[in-house]
Amino acid sequence: AQSVTQLDSQVPVFEEAPVELRCNYSSSVSVYLFWYVQYPNQGLQLLLKYLSGSTLVKGINGFEAEFNKSQTSFHLRKPSVHISDTAEYFCAVSNMMDSNYQLIWGAGTKLIIKP
C-alpha cells in the first residue's frame, strides 16, 4: 500500500532563514507528487506538483520541491521565509492504482515563523 511520511510535525524557523520540509513516500508504481498549503482559517490550496520532466519543480510564493526517485522523496524548500508563510503544509501522492484518483496524504507539517 502507498503511504506518505512527513517526518516533522512542526518546523520552527526564523524569518528570512531557509527552510526544508521533508516528505517521503512509498509506492511500487510511478507517482505524481503534490504539496498543498493550508493557511490559518483558509482552505487547502495547491503549492506545486510534480508530474514529469525536470525533477525540480517551482511553485507559488517562492517555494520549490525536488523529486528524488531513488530516495522516494519530495522535499519542499524555500531559501528565505516570511511571516506570511506560516501555515500547515501537506505532501500528497497520486495513487495510480486507484480508479478513484484519490490522493494519499501525509500528516502535515506546521511551519512556524519566528520573528
Add this chain to the structure above:
Amino acid sequence: GAGVSQSPSNKVTEKGKDVELRCDPISGHTALYWYRQSLGQGLEFLIYFQGNSAPDKSGLPSDRFSAERTGGSVSTLTIQRTQQEDSAVYLCASSLAGGFSETQYFGPGTRLLVL
C-alpha cells in the same frame, strides 16, 4: 469565479443524531471528493464522484456514512447516528475531470463536533 463552498462551516450535534454536510463544487467540475481531517492527521479519503455516480464507496468508514450527488453538482454527505469519533473537519474538493495529475480545489471545510 466562485470556489468550492461548504455548509455549514461549523456543526455541533449530540451523539446519536443525524447530520448533513453540503458541498457546492466549482461550476463545470465533474469530479468531487470528500475527505475527513482529524486533528494531527492527514486527510482521509472518503468518497469520489464522477458526475452523479460514485464508482467506489469503500473509503466510507462505516455504513452510517452515505453521500450523494445530484445534477452533477451539489453533494451531500450524511452521517447517521453520529458518534464522538466522527468529530473532525470534513473537506470537499472538486477537479475539472478527475485524473491522477489534476489539481483538486478545496472548500473551507465543515468542522463537526459530536458531544
